[in-house]
Amino acid sequence: LLRRAMDDPRYHAEHNRKPPRKIGSHLHLWDCINCDKCIPVCPNDANFVFEVEPIETQYKNIEIKSSGWRAVSTGWFVVKESHQIATFADACNDCGNCDVFCPEDGGPYVEKPRFFGSVASWRKVKKLDGFALCLEDEAKVLYGRFGEREYRLALDGEEHGARFSTQTAHLEVDWASGTVLNASTDASPAVVVDMGHYLTMATLLRGMMSSKYVNYVNAEFL
Numbered sequence: 001l002l003r004r005a006m007d008d009p010r011y012h013a014e015h016n017r018k019p020p021r022k023i024g025s026h027l028h029l030w031d032c033i034n035c036d037k038c039i040p041v042c043p044n045d046a047n048f049v050f051e052v053e054p055i056e057t058q059y060k061n062i063e064i065k066s067s068g069w070r071a072v073s074t075g076w077f078v079v080k081e082s083h084q085i086a087t088f089a090d091a092c093n094d095c096g097n098c099d100v101f102c103p104e105d106g107g108p109y110v111e112k113p114r115f116f117g118s119v120a121s122w123r124k125v126k127k128l129d130g131f132a133l134c135l136e137d138e139a140k141v142l143y144g145r146f147g148e149r150e151y152r153l154a155l156d157g158e159e160h161g162a163r164f165s166t167q168t169a170h171l172e173v174d175w176a177s178g179t180v181l182n183a184s185t186d187a188s189p190a191v192v193v194d195m196g197h198y199l200t201m202a203t204l205l206r207g208m209m210s211s212k213y214v215n216y217v218n219a220e221f222l
Helices: 002-007 097-101 119-124 195-208
Strands: 047-051 055-065 068-079 083-088 114-116 130-136 139-146 149-155 161-165 169-174 180-185 191-193
Touching (some): 055 169, 055 180, 055 195, 068 180, 130 195, 149 195, 161 195, 169 191
Parallel strands (some): 083 114
Antiparallel strands (some): 047 083, 130 139, 149 161, 161 169, 169 180
16 A cells, blocks of 8 residues: 555655645635635634624614714625634634635635634734624623724623724614614714624624534633
8 A cells, every 4th residue: 555655646746736726816804615625724723614694784884973973874794605714813823824725815814804812812913803702791792803993892691782882982783683773972073983893793793602613712602
């Protein structure tokens, strides 16, 4: 068997120098071709699978003044696939191996949701987008960072209402429908809250709290 393996050209270096094939598309936070090649090739097992409910919805951003709030500009939030990929940042050493084997460009460890094991580790890396899930009293709290702006989504223990906060704005949201019930700000003049970030964090929170897949992030909550 050893001689057969040694003579088999499939195991010779000159036949295995070609890099993995790329297909020309670029990774984004949501959705990919779902080949899952990034899962087994990670030497630290940092990449993992989770599932969400696919969604396509138009949302309105919220402008908040000291005198009140109103819905303003709109956007679209789309997640096409239930099967999603994320990276556990505390286990990732940025080796880039998942990028080498991924058929799409960008690198899963760069483009996919990056979860930290604690709020403390999330706060240490101010220039990286990412998330941290924890329990505060009886609320499930997801911290998020987009482009160095930080957000906090707190879901009450009975999962009826949520509070979505930035450094200067505070919103009360009906968890089931996503309807904004109230909004206030500590800043002047007006601030505009991007509700696409709320939808991203709400979708991630629902995905992490699903019991279908146990991972680094949700193991202590399920």
